Amino acid sequence: MGRSARSTFVVQPGKTHPRDYPADAPSKGPDDKSEGAADLSGLRSKLAVQQEMLYACGTAGDPRSILLVLQGMDTSGKGGVSSDVVSAFNPAGVHFASFKAPTPKELKHDFLWRIHKQVPAAGQVGVFDRSHYEDVLVAKVRKLAADSVIEERYSRINDFEAELTATGVTVVKCFLHIDFNEQRQRLLAWLDDPTKHWKFREGDIDDRQLWPDFEDAYAAALGRCSTAQSPWYVIPSNKKWYRNWAVASIMLETFEDMKLTYPEVDLDFQRLKERLAPPN
Amino acid sequence: MGRSARSTFVVQPGKTHPRDYPADAPSKGPDDKSEGAADLSGLRSKLAVQQEMLYACGTAGDPRSILLVLQGMDTSGKGGVSSDVVSAFNPAGVHFASFKAPTPKELKHDFLWRIHKQVPAAGQVGVFDRSHYEDVLVAKVRKLAADSVIEERYSRINDFEAELTATGVTVVKCFLHIDFNEQRQRLLAWLDDPTKHWKFREGDIDDRQLWPDFEDAYAAALGRCSTAQSPWYVIPSNKKWYRNWAVASIMLETFEDMKLTYPEVDLDFQRLKERLAPPN
Numbered sequence: 001m002g003r004s005a006r007s008t009f010v011v012q013p014g015k016t017h018p019r020d021y022p023a024d025a026p027s028k029g030p031d032d033k034s035e036g037a038a039d040l041s042g043l044r045s046k047l048a049v050q051q052e053m054l055y056a057c058g059t060a061g062d063p064r065s066i067l068l069v070l071q072g073m074d075t076s077g078k079g080g081v082s083s084d085v086v087s088a089f090n091p092a093g094v095h096f097a098s099f100k101a102p103t104p105k106e107l108k109h110d111f112l113w114r115i116h117k118q119v120p121a122a123g124q125v126g127v128f129d130r131s132h133y134e135d136v137l138v139a140k141v142r143k144l145a146a147d148s149v150i151e152e153r154y155s156r157i158n159d160f161e162a163e164l165t166a167t168g169v170t171v172v173k174c175f176l177h178i179d180f181n182e183q184r185q186r187l188l189a190w191l192d193d194p195t196k197h198w199k200f201r202e203g204d205i206d207d208r209q210l211w212p213d214f215e216d217a218y219a220a221a222l223g224r225c226s227t228a229q230s231p232w233y234v235i236p237s238n239k240k241w242y243r244n245w246a247v248a249s250i251m252l253e254t255f256e257d258m259k260l261t262y263p264e265v266d267l268d269f270q271r272l273k274e275r276l277a278p279p280n
Numbered sequence: 281m282g283r284s285a286r287s288t289f290v291v292q293p294g295k296t297h298p299r300d301y302p303a304d305a306p307s308k309g310p311d312d313k314s315e316g317a318a319d320l321s322g323l324r325s326k327l328a329v330q331q332e333m334l335y336a337c338g339t340a341g342d343p344r345s346i347l348l349v350l351q352g353m354d355t356s357g358k359g360g361v362s363s364d365v366v367s368a369f370n371p372a373g374v375h376f377a378s379f380k381a382p383t384p385k386e387l388k389h390d391f392l393w394r395i396h397k398q399v400p401a402a403g404q405v406g407v408f409d410r411s412h413y414e415d416v417l418v419a420k421v422r423k424l425a426a427d428s429v430i431e432e433r434y435s436r437i438n439d440f441e442a443e444l445t446a447t448g449v450t451v452v453k454c455f456l457h458i459d460f461n462e463q464r465q466r467l468l469a470w471l472d473d474p475t476k477h478w479k480f481r482e483g484d485i486d487d488r489q490l491w492p493d494f495e496d497a498y499a500a501a502l503g504r505c506s507t508a509q510s511p512w513y514v515i516p517s518n519k520k521w522y523r524n525w526a527v528a529s530i531m532l533e534t535f536e537d538m539k540l541t542y543p544e545v546d547l548d549f550q551r552l553k554e555r556l557a558p559p560n
Contacts, residue, residue, distance in 0.1 A: 048363075056478040056479075059478055060478055079370065079372055082370055082371050082372040083328075083370040083371075083372070086371045087367055087368075087369075087370065087371055088367075089367075089371075090359065090362055090363040090367065091362050091363075091366045091367055091369075091371060091374050091376045091407065092359055092362040092363070092376055092378065092409060094371050094374075094376065096371045096372055096374065098372065127371065129372060181558070184556055184558065187556055188553065188556055191547075191549050191552055191553060191556075194542060195542045197542065197543075197544070197545040197547065198336040198339055198340055198542055198543045198545060199336075200545065200547065200552075202547070202552065205552065205555050205556060208556075262474060262475045262477065262478055263477075263478050264477070265477040265478060265480065267471075267477065267480065267482070269471050272471055272480075272482065272485065273468065273471060275485050276464050276467055276468055276471075276485060276488075278461070278464065
């Protein structure tokens, strides 16, 4: 493999615009769909073991957890990563949160209020389908807040993520990067498939008019909020199998870095076995 | 197959004691572990499609959801059903809730307060690892509430589940049935496996002294709270592969009974395709 997936996909200093990164599958990693599927299968098995160790540590007082943040344009595959990668984990240890447009009640609070409530507990894998980044993405593009407010939010996000990191939450932020034409193909495919019509929102086409603005907003977010402790990864996502492999690889490396082991338990095994002896 | 899984495993009138039901794999269903695994694989694929339809309906205003309630003695496999069956679903559409001993705050509310908050939203599959039934099981065995209070709770549970059913939540209650010796084998296996030590609680052995009392409490709960609309199923769970097959089969039949289809969407497809034409 050579370089790690994390170092391959992490946002590079001074290179923060989506157009600076490939949306198509690059040369690193599996060569095609069938190799990608085989690799993913192996990664899923390893992820399941790592998650069980994380969960076990959580029951033993270890505060650590992992939070996977998924962002991307419509059709970029946030749901696909959920069904193809996150499903490797035991659902008992997964906390999934999807963030839509804020409710009136949520709007009466600071923008991180609803987010903080969904941070995974010790031992859990949290998954955010969209996140606090919407407040510097769609909010910026659609001018839902003043520039000065948006500007302030980058700092608030960095402080928030620094606090999470300090208290044991490893934040893994993946931008699922597809290009303009790939989105067109996917929307057309949805229109041609009655089992996909429910996914279609005409607003998705409206948003395409603002594609360059969204790209600029991502460039700003990736530039301001990719830190050493909680970096952004840009995932080439035109090919679903490549996207899945890349996210799973980054997750596995993140887990392995935590050097998890099953917790040691102070029990008198011999006595316990005697207690379990069958009745005479 | 002949009889449906639901009619095979549903609690029979006047037969509510766990000892009235097999814990070992009966003759219905797959014959052995490898046949069970093959059947489960097919069931998982079908469950994934059904769940996507349920989720899609939820986005289109259909209020329906499914709630899988898992109860059973320690080691009976609630976590195993989660990892082997529930993992078939896209995590984006799963709401998993685990109920431990109530917190001081929860104890200041009625026993259904913390439960109601975890009921799945429209389109979701909810999973309860333990549930409101703990309040008539451990609470009865350990005399955490007066007999008259326990007695009253059966009615409150029936009313609660009737309301859920009426508002679109299909409740599927599975009692994972293992026998006393199987639990002993599983606890011994945990003691012999360092990767399982974290699961072990000495209290599990203490609870074994109360096994007959727990069986009686289950008999009362199954007798009082297995209704036509939200019946209890007794799952033979000594064999994990059989347990997984049975729960998956019941879930699939439940889904199929809902006669889900992808929602029809009122869109002008031709116009939308024109809007998606590439720029000249």
